[in-house]
Amino acid sequence: MARVLTPRAEDFPRWYQDLIAKAQLADNGPVRGTMVIRPAGYAIWERMQAEMDLRIKAAGAENAYFPLFIPESYLKREAQHVEGFSPELAVVTHGGGKQLAEPVVVRPTSETVIGEFMAKWVDSYRDLPLLLNQWANVVRWELRPRVFLRTSEFLWQEGHTAHASEADARAYARKILHEVYEDFLVGVLGIPVLVGLKTARERFAGATATYTLEGMMGDGKALQLGTSHELGQNFAKAFDITYTSAAGGVEHAWTTSWGTSTRMLGGLIMAHGDDNGLRVPPRIAPVQAYVMVVKDGEGVTEAAAKLRDALRDAGVRVGLDDRTDTAFGRRAVDAELKGYPVRVEVGPRDLAAGNATVVRRTGGAKTPVAVTDVVSTVLAALEADQQALHDEALALRDSRTVSVGSLGEAIEAAASGWARVPWSAVGAAGEAEANGKGVTVRCL
Amino acid sequence: MARVLTPRAEDFPRWYQDLIAKAQLADNGPVRGTMVIRPAGYAIWERMQAEMDLRIKAAGAENAYFPLFIPESYLKREAQHVEGFSPELAVVTHGGGKQLAEPVVVRPTSETVIGEFMAKWVDSYRDLPLLLNQWANVVRWELRPRVFLRTSEFLWQEGHTAHASEADARAYARKILHEVYEDFLVGVLGIPVLVGLKTARERFAGATATYTLEGMMGDGKALQLGTSHELGQNFAKAFDITYTSAAGGVEHAWTTSWGTSTRMLGGLIMAHGDDNGLRVPPRIAPVQAYVMVVKDGEGVTEAAAKLRDALRDAGVRVGLDDRTDTAFGRRAVDAELKGYPVRVEVGPRDLAAGNATVVRRTGGAKTPVAVTDVVSTVLAALEADQQALHDEALALRDSRTVSVGSLGEAIEAAASGWARVPWSAVGAAGEAEANGKGVTVRCL
Numbered sequence: 001m002a003r004v005l006t007p008r009a010e011d012f013p014r015w016y017q018d019l020i021a022k023a024q025l026a027d028n029g030p031v032r033g034t035m036v037i038r039p040a041g042y043a044i045w046e047r048m049q050a051e052m053d054l055r056i057k058a059a060g061a062e063n064a065y066f067p068l069f070i071p072e073s074y075l076k077r078e079a080q081h082v083e084g085f086s087p088e089l090a091v092v093t094h095g096g097g098k099q100l101a102e103p104v105v106v107r108p109t110s111e112t113v114i115g116e117f118m119a120k121w122v123d124s125y126r127d128l129p130l131l132l133n134q135w136a137n138v139v140r141w142e143l144r145p146r147v148f149l150r151t152s153e154f155l156w157q158e159g160h161t162a163h164a165s166e167a168d169a170r171a172y173a174r175k176i177l178h179e180v181y182e183d184f185l186v187g188v189l190g191i192p193v194l195v196g197l198k199t200a201r202e203r204f205a206g207a208t209a210t211y212t213l214e215g216m217m218g219d220g221k222a223l224q225l226g227t228s229h230e231l232g233q234n235f236a237k238a239f240d241i242t243y244t245s246a247a248g249g250v251e252h253a254w255t256t257s258w259g260t261s262t263r264m265l266g267g268l269i270m271a272h273g274d275d276n277g278l279r280v281p282p283r284i285a286p287v288q289a290y291v292m293v294v295k296d297g298e299g300v301t302e303a304a305a306k307l308r309d310a311l312r313d314a315g316v317r318v319g320l321d322d323r324t325d326t327a328f329g330r331r332a333v334d335a336e337l338k339g340y341p342v343r344v345e346v347g348p349r350d351l352a353a354g355n356a357t358v359v360r361r362t363g364g365a366k367t368p369v370a371v372t373d374v375v376s377t378v379l380a381a382l383e384a385d386q387q388a389l390h391d392e393a394l395a396l397r398d399s400r401t402v403s404v405g406s407l408g409e410a411i412e413a414a415a416s417g418w419a420r421v422p423w424s425a426v427g428a429a430g431e432a433e434a435n436g437k438g439v440t441v442r443c444l
Numbered sequence: 445m446a447r448v449l450t451p452r453a454e455d456f457p458r459w460y461q462d463l464i465a466k467a468q469l470a471d472n473g474p475v476r477g478t479m480v481i482r483p484a485g486y487a488i489w490e491r492m493q494a495e496m497d498l499r500i501k502a503a504g505a506e507n508a509y510f511p512l513f514i515p516e517s518y519l520k521r522e523a524q525h526v527e528g529f530s531p532e533l534a535v536v537t538h539g540g541g542k543q544l545a546e547p548v549v550v551r552p553t554s555e556t557v558i559g560e561f562m563a564k565w566v567d568s569y570r571d572l573p574l575l576l577n578q579w580a581n582v583v584r585w586e587l588r589p590r591v592f593l594r595t596s597e598f599l600w601q602e603g604h605t606a607h608a609s610e611a612d613a614r615a616y617a618r619k620i621l622h623e624v625y626e627d628f629l630v631g632v633l634g635i636p637v638l639v640g641l642k643t644a645r646e647r648f649a650g651a652t653a654t655y656t657l658e659g660m661m662g663d664g665k666a667l668q669l670g671t672s673h674e675l676g677q678n679f680a681k682a683f684d685i686t687y688t689s690a691a692g693g694v695e696h697a698w699t700t701s702w703g704t705s706t707r708m709l710g711g712l713i714m715a716h717g718d719d720n721g722l723r724v725p726p727r728i729a730p731v732q733a734y735v736m737v738v739k740d741g742e743g744v745t746e747a748a749a750k751l752r753d754a755l756r757d758a759g760v761r762v763g764l765d766d767r768t769d770t771a772f773g774r775r776a777v778d779a780e781l782k783g784y785p786v787r788v789e790v791g792p793r794d795l796a797a798g799n800a801t802v803v804r805r806t807g808g809a810k811t812p813v814a815v816t817d818v819v820s821t822v823l824a825a826l827e828a829d830q831q832a833l834h835d836e837a838l839a840l841r842d843s844r845t846v847s848v849g850s851l852g853e854a855i856e857a858a859a860s861g862w863a864r865v866p867w868s869a870v871g872a873a874g875e876a877e878a879n880g881k882g883v884t885v886r887c888l
């Protein structure tokens with residue numbers, strides 16, 4: 001087979017870029033740093049949203065929508081943030097055909113406006129906890145953009161909650177971390193993640209604790225796939241989120257915030273993709289089984305359509321490719337690129353023997369199967385390959401993680417993977433030193 | 445019962461505003477003209493999206509996502525549009541901490557950027573039809589904003605499709621009109637709509653035909669709830685969307701576009717709301733049955749929770765209110781305001797007799813029902829009241845629509861409702877005259 005992508009071992013960033021273009025997942029937008037998410041990419045994002053949203057609602061949060069535009073003055077409330085965001089902000093100075101009296105900022109996050117409204121909506125302890133989530137686009141100007149990983153505009157969900165006690169806020173930040181994010185990333189995306197605390201240096205501005213979920217990508221590097229923050233009473237004090245307690249006193253609430261974004265699409269690609277293209281775990285795949293007509297022949301197209309229907313009736317998300325005016329080899333390469341978990345190839349020769357060929361994207365096995373057994377074979381393959389992708393990612397992580405005792409060894413190990421090192425051997429000073437060498441402490 | 449809202453007959457716009465505030469559907473955002481969609485309002489929008497999205501996908505379109513920011517130069521491509529939009533545009537002049545070389549516009553629609561990418565993606569007749577849809581926020585600066593109806597930022601879906609022939613484009617614009625929009629508005633929202641063509645004067649800039657769906661609101665006025673446009677080859681010529689035909693020639697594609705927005709939330713409120721609050725048709729209601737504990741008593745809370753579970757098991761979307769520390773009367777007024785289709789009230793006296801009270805928001809009937817019959821009674825009420833709301837809206841429309849023969853009579857009739865008048869009695873000149881008197885020709 002001709003080489004379709006730059007091999008990962010040769011140039012991982014180039015492989016990533018090639019794959020996104022050739023699998024038609026996304027394009028660069030006309031304004032630098034923005035992206036167009038094409039149907040094949042967006043369909044995965046829609047399924048990510050649906051799976052996450054189920055879990056977010058099960059955790060008791062409700063969705064709402066806050067405005068894209070934020071008055072500049074709001075950002076000044078939270079001094080730490082303005083400093084953090086200012087170079088990242090997109091500022092609207094003209095609207096309605098004239099210059100605005102006060103410029104407005106395109107939200108880099110909705111936390112300030114949500115804080116403002118939480119303060120209005122929370123009155124008594126009966127209004128707590130207030131559990132809000134939003135699915136939206138946000139803008140942070142990027143000087144070195146990379147599709148899905150760092151884009152000037154991205155799609156995300158941001159949760160913001162207010163509680164009557166520190167214990168309740170902490171429990172909720174951890175509930176989201178484990179029951180929503182970890183459950184989704186491991187169980188659906190098949191990405192084993194390290195879950196833990198960030199160091200003080202890496203903590204979110206204003207947070208008293210930042211929890212992170214870190215996945216290992218195919219090049220041995222870490223990608224942060226989600227974060228959940230305890231904000232103590234810092235945020236409530238900045239936004240005056242107070243409530244009357246049962247005892248009658250006025251108290252500041254305890255808040256949390258948590259988020260995941262279209263960066264997860266980048267994580268999915270880099271955790272599971274191989275030199276032939278994307279590999280999509282069956283549970284998240286918009287198309288789980290792809291029925292392909294190899295070439296025309298008596299009853300071939302009809303048999304393929306019947307298999308498509310039988311798979312659909314069995315609850316499989318299924319696609320059909322009967323474009324026999326395009327060479328089969330080209331279509332097969334394309335199917336590999338797009339990462340459909342299972343292909344069912346139907347051709348005249350196989351069919352004459354009562355068979356179709358089941359091809360598994362993970363592992364690559366090609367097996368002739370009696371037409372009557374295709375559905376059960378596909379169902380079993382989807383189940384097995386969900387696990388296989390997870391296990392392969394876990395094996396990679398294990399093979400590229402070493403336990404060391406000193407900072408020097410850890411920095412050396414980070415060149416090709418991860419290092420597990422006692423925090424007592426690092427400390428804040430060691431962390432600063434490692435940062436200077438391009439190595440970060442990801443998770444405590 | 446104390447008056448909760450300004451009565452509709454007294455001041456319809458005021459009633460609308462009161463209802464949105466008291467049912468906690470939305471708030472005004474901090475930047476003029478923007479809105480915060482609160483959980484009770486957003487839950488309805490989410491269900492609108494889900495129902496519409498199913499139908500859009502069944503019609504063959506795929507979702508994608510295009511950037512929020514559009515280079516100013518793109519808008520100049522389509523001269524008609526720049527003139528149309530210029531005073532509505534929000535312009536970003538600063539990003540990344542400095543002034544931008546070319547200002548970017550916050551999308552008032554994505555059609556220009558989608559046109560640009562369609563031109564890249566369409567090559568041969570095999571790439572057609574290209575059927576794209578996007579769910580996104582858009583910005584059009586509003587000087588006289590009204591929540592849900594006219595806001596500077598709103599949420600919508602915009603479909604854009606390219607076809608190989610005029611006939612195919614026309615058939616698709618009509619398919620969306622009928623199979624997606626009309627089916628949803630009538631069948632799910634229970635709003636009878638007039639479906640037809642706009643006059644040349646009211647047509648979308650660049651369109652060769654604009655189809656509209658018009659609903660009558662509680663004040664007898666019309667609200668446009670969706671549009672579908674045939675754009676001929678105008679748009680393809682502006683954006684160079686060409687394809688190689690089977691015969692080998694290079695042709696311009698034929699395109700369509702179509703959209704609906706959060707304005708539908710305003711339509712839902714104004715079509716079905718009454719002086720006690722919102723009435724949500726059961727098929728769209730996030731909470732279809734609301735189980736309320738009237739007051740504490742032996743086994744009352746347990747019985748209510750059991751009914752909640754039984755209803756949920758029967759597939760009903762159900763809420764439970766056991767906040768017995770708040771007066772029941774206040775909670776009942778609130779439930780009316782929020783428009784839950786059916787309430788199941790559980791109190792000690794009823795329960796001692798083995799009963800609960802089923803209260804229907806539409807019609808207002810309160811019926812004691814044996815606890816064992818609650819589920820079947822609720823299911824029947826939901827079915828019946830979906831129809832009842834539709835029929836009530838249809839009866840209103842019929843009673844406030846008159847058939848007249850002249851323009852003068854039509855203008856007079858429009859003061860209190862709609863007039864059906866032969867186009868031959870109006871014509872372009874008559875339409876201009878009517879417009880001068882605040883009357884528009886809505887639908888041919």
Ligand SMILES: [Zn+2]
Pocket residue numbers: 078081111205206235
């Ligand atoms: Zn903060």
Ligand SMILES: [Zn+2]
Pocket residue numbers: 522525555649650679
């Ligand atoms: Zn146009």
